[in-house]
């Protein structure tokens with residue numbers, strides 16, 4: 001019954017009933033459309049250890065607050081500058097909102113706009129709504145990277161930020177961040193890099209890409225531990241090159257142990273900070289590299305096999321996201337779903353999108369390819 005009774009129930013009854021809900025959730029082993037995955041076991045342990053902590057009132061949790069600073073420094077080191085500031089958010093959406101919020105607050109424009117790629121994550125549509133900002137969507141080239149000429153043509157005196165994406169949600173593509181950085185410097189505009197997915201992938205690829213604070217024009221980065229960082233949910237990372245951008249986000253907080261907050265949410269989970277710390281320290285860069293290399297091996301296997309039965313990728317995968325031209329995408333997606341496989345569809349062009357996360361085993365990938373071949377034939 002969906003109401004709270006007058007008298008409580010036994011713990012066993014309640015937990016058994018919870019199980020009956022949980023078993024209806026889709027296990028990750030056949031999920032090819034999620035950017036989240038099983039958290040690493042050390043992340044779960046650390047999460048439990050810090051389960052009661054609230055970063056919304058940092059004065060009560062000075063230990064966890066210091067841990068958060070260390071996590072931000074580690075994220076900064078990974079992304080080219082250990083001297084960054086920021087905080088652990090609820091995910092890529094909050095990080096993107098707050099990055100643009102900071103850019104907007106730092107420029108006094110009556111009709112602010114930002115320029116992003118047409119392939120930007122839908123969090124930028126929420127930003128348009130919440131922050132009352134004109135979000136200008138730039139064209140993409142034939143490799144689904146942002147078109148720099150179109151970006152330039154969309155910039156005006158009210159442009160408060162440019163956004164580059166390092167690991168686009170749909171294609172896993174990396175925008176030309178070096179050129180965006182040059183443009184941002186030339187025009188004196190804030191540059192945000194959305195590396196929600198890419199931050200824990202790009203540094204560990206065989207190919208090298210310029211996308212982070214090593215580029216002088218990059219002002220902020222979104223980097224999510226709860227995606228390829230193997231952390232518990234909800235753990236996003238927001239990093240600023242300059243302390244000033246945290247300051248312009250501050251709200252006074254009377255009756256707390258701290259004077260002000262720069263986060264979007266008030267009460268804030270400290271357990272994910274501990275989880276992110278634990279998994280980053282435990283895996284180290286070598287550990288993450290192994291996960292990424294494993295996902296890339298599966299990615300290459302998928303392309304090699306689908307080519308054998310006549311299905312081509314829409315672009316050569318840059319990271320562990322595969323987009324396949326399967327003909328009638330909706331029909332193929334439905335047929336796969338009947339076999340228990342969860343996939344998704346890109347918008348333009350419409351194609352089958354697969355995210356190759358660490359929860360996929362080689363055996364499962366072979367089973368998937370077997371089903372896909374039969375469906376496509």
Ligand code: PLP
Pocket residue numbers: 035090091092093094096121123165167168169194195196197224236
């Ligand atoms: N940015 C990018 C590039 C993403 O791929 C995603 C999610 O897929 C987000 C932002 C939003 O992240 P979240 O769902 O954690 O809010």
